[in-house]
Amino acid sequence: MTVSLEASLMSAKGAGRKLLVPYITGGMDQWLDAIRAAADAGADAVEIGIPFSDPVMDGPVIQEASWQSLQHGSTPQSVVAEAADLDVGIPLAVMTYYNLAYRAGHERFAANLYRAGISGCILPDLPYVESGPWRTAAEAAGVEPVLLAAPTTPEHRLPDLCAASRGFVYAVGVMGVTGVRSELAASAVEIAARCKRVTDKATLVGVGISNPEQAAEVVQVADGVVVGSSIVRRLLDGDGPEGVAALVSQYRRAIDG
Amino acid sequence: MTMSRPTPEGRFGDFGGRFVPESLIAACEELERAFTEAWSDPSFIDEFQRVLCDYAGRPSPVTECHRLSQRLGVRVLLKREDLNHTGSHKINNVIGQALLAKRMGKSKLVAETGAGQHGVATATAAALLGMECKVYMGAVDVERQALNVFRMKLLGSDVEAVMSGSRTLKDAVNEALRHWVAAVEDTHYCLGSVMGPHPYPWMVREFHRVIGEEARAQCSEILGGGEPDVVTACVGGGSNAIGIFSGFIDTEAQLVGVEPAGGAAVGGGVPGVVHGMLSYLKQDEDGQVLEAESISAGLDYPGVGPEHSYLASVGRATYVSVTDDEVVAAFELLSRTEGIIPALESAHAIAWVAREPSLKGKTVLVNLSGRGDKDVDQMMDILG
Numbered sequence: 277m278t279v280s281l282e283a284s285l286m287s288a289k290g291a292g293r294k295l296l297v298p299y300i301t302g303g304m305d306q307w308l309d310a311i312r313a314a315a316d317a318g319a320d321a322v323e324i325g326i327p328f329s330d331p332v333m334d335g336p337v338i339q340e341a342s343w344q345s346l347q348h349g350s351t352p353q354s355v356v357a358e359a360a361d362l363d364v365g366i367p368l369a370v371m372t373y374y375n376l377a378y379r380a381g382h383e384r385f386a387a388n389l390y391r392a393g394i395s396g397c398i399l400p401d402l403p404y405v406e407s408g409p410w411r412t413a414a415e416a417a418g419v420e421p422v423l424l425a426a427p428t429t430p431e432h433r434l435p436d437l438c439a440a441s442r443g444f445v446y447a448v449g450v451m452g453v454t455g456v457r458s459e460l461a462a463s464a465v466e467i468a469a470r471c472k473r474v475t476d477k478a479t480l481v482g483v484g485i486s487n488p489e490q491a492a493e494v495v496q497v498a499d500g501v502v503v504g505s506s507i508v509r510r511l512l513d514g515d516g517p518e519g520v521a522a523l524v525s526q527y528r529r530a531i532d533g
Numbered sequence: 534m535t536m537s538r539p540t541p542e543g544r545f546g547d548f549g550g551r552f553v554p555e556s557l558i559a560a561c562e563e564l565e566r567a568f569t570e571a572w573s574d575p576s577f578i579d580e581f582q583r584v585l586c587d588y589a590g591r592p593s594p595v596t597e598c599h600r601l602s603q604r605l606g607v608r609v610l611l612k613r614e615d616l617n618h619t620g621s622h623k624i625n626n627v628i629g630q631a632l633l634a635k636r637m638g639k640s641k642l643v644a645e646t647g648a649g650q651h652g653v654a655t656a657t658a659a660a661l662l663g664m665e666c667k668v669y670m671g672a673v674d675v676e677r678q679a680l681n682v683f684r685m686k687l688l689g690s691d692v693e694a695v696m697s698g699s700r701t702l703k704d705a706v707n708e709a710l711r712h713w714v715a716a717v718e719d720t721h722y723c724l725g726s727v728m729g730p731h732p733y734p735w736m737v738r739e740f741h742r743v744i745g746e747e748a749r750a751q752c753s754e755i756l757g758g759g760e761p762d763v764v765t766a767c768v769g770g771g772s773n774a775i776g777i778f779s780g781f782i783d784t785e786a787q788l789v790g791v792e793p794a795g796g797a798a799v800g801g802g803v804p805g806v807v808h809g810m811l812s813y814l815k816q817d818e819d820g821q822v823l824e825a826e827s828i829s830a831g832l833d834y835p836g837v838g839p840e841h842s843y844l845a846s847v848g849r850a851t852y853v854s855v856t857d858d859e860v861v862a863a864f865e866l867l868s869r870t871e872g873i874i875p876a877l878e879s880a881h882a883i884a885w886v887a888r889e890p891s892l893k894g895k896t897v898l899v900n901l902s903g904r905g906d907k908d909v910d911q912m913m914d915i916l917g
Contacts (some may be wrong), residue, residue: 278669292663294619304620310684328820328821328823329698329805329822330698330704330707330808330822331712332554332705332707333554333711333714335711339549339697343697343698346821352819352820353818373824374806375806375807375814375816375820376819376820376821378804378811378820379803379805379816379818379819379820380819380820381821390598391811400554400555401552401553401554402552403552403553403554403555403557403558404555404558405542405551405553405558406551406552411656423555423557424554424555424556426554426555426558426559427556428555428556428557428558428559428560428717429555429558429559430559436892437555440668448554448555451556451714451715451717451718452556452714452715453711453714453715454713460739474840507665
């Protein structure tokens with residue numbers, strides 16, 4: 277049974293809980309167990325990366341994970357099919373690049389996600405201005421299209437963008453690609469505040485949240501965080517699902533305050 | 534037909550668009566505004582033309598190839614972009630973009646390069662205008678174009694070898710885009726072909742229009758008021774081809790783009806989205822982008838500019854492909870019959886003219902997009 281991402285996150289948010297969404301690249305070694313471990317350690321939803329040949333929004337860590345996964349022979353179908361067997365009790369979303377949806381055909385791609393019990397889909401290279409046809413197809417198929425808002429998104433576009441986003445609003449915390457950074461950028465808090473002024477949907481900051489301290493800082497304003505590279509780093513370093521669980525627990529404690 | 538502005542959404546028919554992360558949308562919009570304004574400002578156009586003339590050496594001549602024509606039974610005219618400063622047509626676009634970047638108040642340029650021609654041209658414009666410049670180049674290309682790497686460094690640019698993916702041009706574009714996302718405030722992305730997100734395909738075409746406009750007038754003079762039967766050029770991203778096609782789009786001339794057999798996006802691809810644009814793309818059935826394989830680094834690109842996809846879809850231009858072996862033969866043929874050593878990229882167009890039987894007795898204008906000095910090392914290995 278597919279759990280609605282938006283309903284689930286709104287309900288947790290309404291109960292005063294800060295939201296934690298870890299990202300794990302599908303098809304890496306032990307990725308399914310890592311997702312189960314993340315769910316047990318207090319994740320509110322999990323974002324599954326479907327590897328793409330040209331991940332232009334991703335920095336070195338997720339590029340390496342995508343490459344490893346593709347070398348293992350992962351395909352969009354294999355990742356989605358394996359994810360269908362996850363029974364973790366929290367909503368799942370995929371993050372991938374638009375050409376995989378375009379090539380499959382919007383309707384077919386979305387229907388495939390829905391059948392696998394995946395609630396949301398994030399396509400970072402499909403900006404709001406180009407997203408109309410995909411959003412229509414996704415929503416018709418029961419998949420929530422999550423949109424990204426950036427520090428450079430102009431004020432006049434932000435309300436429409438946030439209104440069109442389903443599941444949650446993905447606020448890009450820093451001008452740059454995914455990756456681990458030593459400092460939290462001021463832009464992370466700013467974009468969260470800007471989104472929250474124009475939407476009641478959950479606003480999660482992703483890109484540039486590299487450790488539990490930064491997560492704790494950003495949820496002073498944001499409703500939650502998406503954390504990717506620091507989690508995937510653990511898997512690449514061979515720390516396995518236990519390493520992921522330990523880090524997710526740390527994030528959980530940090531944002532719970 | 535004419536080559537007009539794309540739609541406000543940046544579409545040429547179904548192709549084009551602006552498929553980049555939200556973070557870059559504002560920068561693309563800012564660039565579109567700045568270019569639109571500059572391109573209707575006579576003082577900007579005057580300055581652009583003055584630099585093309587006094588610095589880059591325009592106009593480039595059209596050369597009638599008597600010995601080659603006799604050999605092939607085809608009247609061959611060459612538009613000599615190889616004679617421009619830095620050795621190829623690429624200089625037109627980078628001068629335009631560097632002047633525009635200055636006008637926008639940007640102090641740094643970032644660029645991708647395949648063969649190194651666009652990188653060298655960008656490094657040159659940066660030196661000329663006193664701007665900082667960083668060039669991303671696939672590690673495979675760094676190795677096969679060592680001379681151009683040294684040139685860029687000599688010109689004061691920073692060259693970074695890209696180790697991700699297939700380590701060629703497409704990966705250099707990814708890395709340049711990643712760099713741009715993080716540096717967009719003070720950095721202009723000087724994209725090297727008629728590709729990428731709107732307004733690049735349109736803007737880069739406009740900066741290369743000069744090739745076609747000059748060639749139209751020069752051909753008219755040589756042909757007593759007539760036009761060539763066929764206009765042809767090599768196509769990787771497709772900037773030199775768009776440049777020369779733009780001068781003949783409203784004529785009867787047949788327009789032919791020549792792709793490498795191992796990287797034929799129009800000939801062997803299906804529509805897809807990468808690097809900010811919807812266009813023909815070599816990809817597998819899942820949508821993963823395939824690596825192009827060509828003897829020439831400058832054409833080693835799995836995609837193609839969206840206006841080419843449009844011209845192909847409406848039948849105004851046709852796209853053919855030639856093999857690496859045919860290219861090597863054409864490289865030698867032009868060197869020996871005319872004393873002109875072509876870039877391996879440009880040799881693709883020559884190879885098609887040499888092979889195509891239907892051209893007998895016709896007049897063909899070939900855009901000789903660049904000179905072959907950069908390829909001599911590689912050809913020494915191949916030809917011994």
